[in-house]
Amino acid sequence: AQKITQTQPGMFVQEKEAVTLDCTYDTSDPSYGLFWYKQPSSGEMIFLIYQGSYDQQNATEGRYSLNFQKARKSANLVISASQLGDSAMYFCAMREDYGQNFVFGPGTRLSVLP
Amino acid sequence: DGGITQSPKYLFRKEGQNVTLSCEQNLNHDAMYWYRQDPGQGLRLIYYSQIVNDFQKGDIAEGYSVSREKKESFPLTVTSAQKNPTAFYLCASSMNYEQYFGPGTRLTVT
Numbered sequence: 001a002q003k004i005t006q007t008q009p010g011m012f013v014q015e016k017e018a019v020t021l022d023c024t025y026d027t028s029d030p031s032y033g034l035f036w037y038k039q040p041s042s043g044e045m046i047f048l049i050y051q052g053s054y055d056q057q058n059a060t061e062g063r064y065s066l067n068f069q070k071a072r073k074s075a076n077l078v079i080s081a082s083q084l085g086d087s088a089m090y091f092c093a094m095r096e097d098y099g100q101n102f103v104f105g106p107g108t109r110l111s112v113l114p
Numbered sequence: 115d116g117g118i119t120q121s122p123k124y125l126f127r128k129e130g131q132n133v134t135l136s137c138e139q140n141l142n143h144d145a146m147y148w149y150r151q152d153p154g155q156g157l158r159l160i161y162y163s164q165i166v167n168d169f170q171k172g173d174i175a176e177g178y179s180v181s182r183e184k185k186e187s188f189p190l191t192v193t194s195a196q197k198n199p200t201a202f203y204l205c206a207s208s209m210n211y212e213q214y215f216g217p218g219t220r221l222t223v224t
Contacts, residue, residue, distance in 0.1 A: 033211045043202055045157075045215035052211070091156060095211065101172070102147070102206075102213055104157040 003027065004092050004105035011110050013082045020067070021077045021108045023092030031097040034075040036066065039089040039107070048090075051075060082112045116141045118216035120205050125221045127199075135190045135219045137205030146188040147206040147213070150174060157204065163188055192221065199223045 005024045013019035025034065036048040051059045051066045059066040067076040079086055092105040118139045127133045139146065145164050149157040159172030163182040177196025182188055188207075192199045200223050205216040 035213070037215075043204075043218045043220070045204060045206075047212060047214070050211060093213075095213075101159060101162060102208075103159075104149075106156045 003103045004094055006092055006105040006108050008108045011108055014113050016081055018080045019082055021090050023075045025073050025094050027096055029096040033095045035093040036077045037091045084112050087112045120216035120219050125219055127223050129223055130194045133192050135203055137188045138186055139207045141207055143207035143209045145208045148190045149204045151202045
């Protein structure tokens with residue numbers, strides 16, 4: 001069963017605008033972590049943001065914030081003030097504390113338009 | 115600087131040959147992972163290791179083998195039994211909740 005779903009294969013956003021990348025997940029483990037990674041064309045995976053299942057506040061890191069809706073099993077990434085350098089693949093991932101492994105979604109390709 | 119190194123960045127092999135991809139980390143992380151990524155796809159777990167001398171199969175272990183003789187090193191061998199070995203291979207390590215990735219090795223088998 002698909003544990004991480006990213007329903008947007010591709011997204012376009014105008015430079016300086018905000019964009020939301022969707023991620024839903026499936027787990028029966030009460031303790032888990034959610035992650036977002038950025039993969040530019042060079043192939044490296046860059047860690048962006050982390051949200052723990054017991055965290056009360058939504059995580060924020062600079063221009064990145066995670067809109068965590070636990071009841072809906074949703075962990076959307078919000079990028080504010082998009083920049084041309086934000087053009088990349090974005091992957092949502094989950095780690096169940098009992099499972100120890102990271103499971104990745106299929107990714108969303110974001111293109112920022114000048 | 116601490117980090118994960120993978121070498122080489124590009125690797126070319128003839129079909130039927132085994133090839134070993136290296137992964138070294140100096141982050142003192144216990145857990146290490148190997149992922150495969152095909153064009154336009156997400157990451158799929160090949161093998162992972164939580165401690166030295168122990169490793170487990172991931173979702174697509176067939177045709178691959180690993181060893182974990184040292185904490186710093188987790189080499190991956192792509193054997194001739196792997197039907198479609200051409201792909202981008204990423205190594206990662208983790209401590210607590212965060213996972214760090216190496217730069218990847220792009221393997222082409224012809």
